[in-house]
Amino acid sequence: MEKEPIKSHEDLEVYKMAFDVAMKIFELSKKFLVEEKYSLTDQIRRSSRSVCANLAEAWRKRRYEAAFVAKLNDCESEAAETQTWLKFALQCNYLNVETGRELYETYNRVLGILVNIIKNPSSWLIKR
Template identity: 45%
Template sequence: MIKSFSDLDVYQLSYQLSMSIFHLTRGFPSSEKYSLTSQIIRSTRSISANIAEGFGRRRYHAEFKKFLIYSAGSLEESKVWLNFAKDCHYITMEQFNIYNAKADEIGAKLHRLYVNWKS
C-alpha cells in the first residue's frame, strides 16, 4: 500500500537518477558549473520533487496529475541536457545510453501512474 511518495517506484527511480547525475557532473569542467551542470542537476531533481509535491495534493485528482505532467516535462528537459553532455564529450556514449534508458524507464512509469491513478 502506498502511504508516502517515497513508496512510489517512479519516485525512487527518479531520485536515484538525480543522485547519479549529481555524482556524474562532478567530472564536468568547472566552466560548466553555472550552466550545464546547474541545469541538469536542477531538472533531474525536479522530477522527484514534483512527484512528491503532487503526492501531497493527491486527494485532488487533477492536482496530482498536473504535477506528474510537470515531472514528465522535467524528465524531457533532463534528456536534452544529457544530449548536450554527450555532444560536448563530458560523458561517453555508453554513459549516455545508460542514463537515457533510465530516463525512458522513468517516463514510462510516470505515464502509467498518470493513466492509472485513482483518487
C-alpha cells in the same frame, strides 16, 4: 509474497528510480568543466532533482485529480528536460556513450511510468 503498502512518495518505484538517477547525475556532473557550472551542470542537476520534488508534491495532491495530474505533468516535463541535458553532456564529451545511454534509458522508464499514472490517475487518488 505481498508487497508493502505505499505510505509515502518515497515508497514509489518511480521515485526511487528518479532519485537514484539524479544522484548519479550529480556525481557525474562533478567532472563537468568549471565553465559549465552555471549552465549545463546547474541545469541538469536542477531538472533531475525536480522530477523527485514534483513527485513528492504530486503525492500530496492526490485528493484532487487535476492537481495530482498537473504535478505529474511537471515531473514528465522535467524528466524530458533532463534527457535533453544528457544529450548535451554526451555531445560535449562529458559522458561516455554507455553511461549516457544508461541514464537516458532510465528516464525513458521513469517517463513510461509517469505517463501510465497520468492516463489512469483514479487508482492513485485519495477517496473522499
